Amino acid sequence: MSAAPAPRYLAAGESALVVEFGAKIDPAIHHRVLALDAALSKANIGGVIETVPTYRSLMIHFDPRRWPMEELVAAIARLEEAPRLALELRRRWHIPACYEPPFAEDIDLVASALGLSAARAAELHATARYRVYMYGFAPGFLFLGGLPQALNFPRRPMPRAPVPAGALLIAGGQALIASCPMPTGWYMLGRTPVKMFAPRRDPIFLMGIGDEVCFEQIGGSAFRELTEAAEAADYYPRCECVDDRA
Amino acid sequence: MIAPKSRCLRVKQAGPGATLQDAGRFGYLRYGVTPAGPMDFAAFRTANLALGNDAGAAAVEIATGGFEVVCEGAPLWLAFAGGAFLWQRDGAGLPPAARIHLKTGERLAARAGTFGAFAYLAAAGGFDTPSVMGSRATHTRSGLGGIEGRMLKEGDLLPVAQAQAVPDFEAAIAAPWLARDCDPIRVVPGPQEDYFSPAARARFFGSEYRLTPAADRMAYRFQGPEIEASQGHDIVSDGVALGAIQIPGDRQPLVLMADRQPTGGYPKLGHVAKADIGCLAQLRPTETCRFRPVTADEARAALLALEDAIAGANAHLQPLRLPLTTQRLLNSDLIGGIFDPLGEL
Numbered sequence: 265m266s267a268a269p270a271p272r273y274l275a276a277g278e279s280a281l282v283v284e285f286g287a288k289i290d291p292a293i294h295h296r297v298l299a300l301d302a303a304l305s306k307a308n309i310g311g312v313i314e315t316v317p318t319y320r321s322l323m324i325h326f327d328p329r330r331w332p333m334e335e336l337v338a339a340i341a342r343l344e345e346a347p348r349l350a351l352e353l354r355r356r357w358h359i360p361a362c363y364e365p366p367f368a369e370d371i372d373l374v375a376s377a378l379g380l381s382a383a384r385a386a387e388l389h390a391t392a393r394y395r396v397y398m399y400g401f402a403p404g405f406l407f408l409g410g411l412p413q414a415l416n417f418p419r420r421p422m423p424r425a426p427v428p429a430g431a432l433l434i435a436g437g438q439a440l441i442a443s444c445p446m447p448t449g450w451y452m453l454g455r456t457p458v459k460m461f462a463p464r465r466d467p468i469f470l471m472g473i474g475d476e477v478c479f480e481q482i483g484g485s486a487f488r489e490l491t492e493a494a495e496a497a498d499y500y501p502r503c504e505c506v507d508d509r510a
Numbered sequence: 511m512i513a514p515k516s517r518c519l520r521v522k523q524a525g526p527g528a529t530l531q532d533a534g535r536f537g538y539l540r541y542g543v544t545p546a547g548p549m550d551f552a553a554f555r556t557a558n559l560a561l562g563n564d565a566g567a568a569a570v571e572i573a574t575g576g577f578e579v580v581c582e583g584a585p586l587w588l589a590f591a592g593g594a595f596l597w598q599r600d601g602a603g604l605p606p607a608a609r610i611h612l613k614t615g616e617r618l619a620a621r622a623g624t625f626g627a628f629a630y631l632a633a634a635g636g637f638d639t640p641s642v643m644g645s646r647a648t649h650t651r652s653g654l655g656g657i658e659g660r661m662l663k664e665g666d667l668l669p670v671a672q673a674q675a676v677p678d679f680e681a682a683i684a685a686p687w688l689a690r691d692c693d694p695i696r697v698v699p700g701p702q703e704d705y706f707s708p709a710a711r712a713r714f715f716g717s718e719y720r721l722t723p724a725a726d727r728m729a730y731r732f733q734g735p736e737i738e739a740s741q742g743h744d745i746v747s748d749g750v751a752l753g754a755i756q757i758p759g760d761r762q763p764l765v766l767m768a769d770r771q772p773t774g775g776y777p778k779l780g781h782v783a784k785a786d787i788g789c790l791a792q793l794r795p796t797e798t799c800r801f802r803p804v805t806a807d808e809a810r811a812a813l814l815a816l817e818d819a820i821a822g823a824n825a826h827l828q829p830l831r832l833p834l835t836t837q838r839l840l841n842s843d844l845i846g847g848i849f850d851p852l853g854e855l
Contacts, residue, residue, distance in 0.1 A: 274701030277781030278809035280751035282701045316539045316749040323749025333806040399542035400773035469541045
C-alpha cells in the first residue's frame with residue numbers, strides 16, 4: 265500500500281482545526297476528506313461540535329475547554345493512522361433539469377462560443393456524472409465536480425443579473441446548483457425545479473457530500489408541474505445507492 | 511377564558527440592524543448554513559445570566575440605530591448590556607448595563623452612546639419566537655429565524671417565555687469585560703500563514719487599521735497598509751471560522767463575523783481570538799485598532815478565563831439607585847413619608 269502523505273494540521277483560531285489534504289480539486293483528495301469525516305463521526309469524540317468538509321480539507325469546530333489544540337491534533341492523527349473505514353454508501357441522484365427558454369438564459373451564448381449547438385451543450389451537461397464536493401455560499405448551495413471538458417468556459421468579467429433558485433451554473437470547469445437568487449459571474453445553462461434546501465421538509469437538505477448527480481432533461485411544462493409539486497413538498501427526485509466497494 | 515399574549519414587549523422604534531439572536535444555529539455549517547448568533551457573545555451572555563436565563567437564550571441585538579419597546583401585558587424582568595449605550599426607562603436614565611423590572615405601559619429605550627456598536631436586551635424566560643433548524647437566531651440574508659427572518663421593526667410583538675425564577679432586585683451590572691478595551695486585538699496566525707511573507711506579516715501586526723463603513727454582521731472591512739499574499743489572493747475554498755482575517759485581492763483585511771458563510775476562497779492570515787471578538791465587534795466605522803499575534807494556547811487560556819468570569823457575572827451586580835424623578839416620586843408609596851419639593855433636605 266502506498267502511504268498517502270500526512271495531512272497538514274492548521275489552527276483556525278483556538279476553536280477550529282483545519283485538516284488539509286491538498287490544495288486542489290481532486291476526487292482522491294476529497295475522498296480522504298470524507299474518510300476522515302466518517303472516521304471522526306464514528307469515533308464520536310467528545311468536544312467535537314461539527315465538521316465542514318470542503319474540496320480539500322476538513323474543518324473541525326470543537327470546544328476549546330475540552331481540547332487544547334495539540335491534544336486534538338494528536339487524537340485526529342491517531343484516527344488518520346488507523347485502517348481506513350469503507351465509506352458509507354453514496355447515492356446517485358437523477359435531477360430533472362430544463363434546458364429550454366426561459367429557463368436556460370445563457371445556453372445559446374455558451375454553446376455558440378464553444379462551437380456547439382444548444383441541444384448538444386444541454387446533452388453534455390445533463391449526461392455527465394457529477395460529484396457533490398461541498399456546500400457553500402448559502403444554505404443548500406451545491407459545488408459539483410465532473411463538468412465535461414467540452415463545457416469548460418471562463419467566468420464572466422462582470423457579474424450578470426441575478427439568477428433564480430435552482431439555476432444550473434457553469435464556469436471555470438466547475439458546476440453549481442444555486443439554492444437562492446443571486447447575481448453571479450457564472451453562466452446559467454438550465455434550471456431544476458428541485459429545492460436543494462427546504463427548512464420545513466424532512467430532509468431539509470437532499471444530498472450528502474460525496475453523492476453523485478446526473479440530470480434528466482425535462483420540458484417547460486414538466487418544469488412548471490414539478491415546481492408546484494416541489495412547492496407542496498410532496499416531490500422528491502429519484503435516487504439510488506452506489507456501492508464503491510463493488 | 512381569554513389567553514392573551516400576557517408576556518410580551520411591543521417594538522415602538524427599531525433602528526437598522528436590530529435582530530433577535532440566540533447562541534447561533536449550529537449543526538448545519540456543512541450544508542452552507544450561516545451560524546449567526548450574537549456579535550459580542552460576552553455582552554449577550556451577561557444580559558441573560560443576570561436574569562437567571564440560559565446563557566444562550568434568545569435576546570434582541572440592538573445596533574447604533576437604537577431601539578425602543580413598551581411593556582404590554584404583565585410586568586417583565588429585563589436585562590441589557592453591551593457597549594456604552596444610553597438606556598432610559600420612561601425618560602429616566604439607566605446605567606449602560608443593568609437588570610430592571612419593566613411595568614405594564616412603561617417604555618425602555620436605547621440609543622448609541624460614547625462607544626459600542628451592539629447592545630443586547632434579554633428578558634427573564636427568553637424571547638419565545640419559533641425555532642428554525644434548532645435556533646431562533648436571525649440570519650437576514652437567508653431569511654431564517656427571528657421574526658420572519660428579518661430585522662425587527664416598529665409594531666413587532668416580542669413574546670417572552672415563562673421564567674423559572676425571577677430576580678428580586680434591580681441592579682446595575684458593573685462587569686469589567688463590558689468596559690471599552692483598547693488593547694491590541696489578539697490573533698492566532700493561520701491557516702494560510704504561509705501565503706504571507708514575514709515582511710507582510712510584520713506590516714499587519716505593526717500597523718493601525720481603521721474600520722471602514724463596510725462593516726456589518728457578516729464582515730468588518732478594515733483599511734490600512736496593504737498586505738500582499740505571495741501566492742495570490744484566491745485559494746480553493748476551505749472552511750471559515752468566526753474571526754477569520756481574509757486578505758482578498760484589494761489587500762485589505764476583512765474579518766468575518768457572526769453572519770459569515772461557513773466556507774470561503776480567500777487566504778486567511780489569522781483568526782481573531784474568540785476572547786477578543788466582542789471588543790472588535792464593538793468598534794464603529796472610522797475607529798482604529800491594532801492586532802498582535804498569540805498562540806492557539808494563549809487564545810484558549812484567554813477564552814476560558816473570560817468564559818469563567820462571565821459565568822460569575824452576577825458577582826458584579828450592584829443594587830440600582832435610581833434618580834428620584836418627579837414621576838417616580840408620584841408613583842412611589844414613599845410619597846407621603848418623605849417629600850422634599852424644594853430639594854433642600
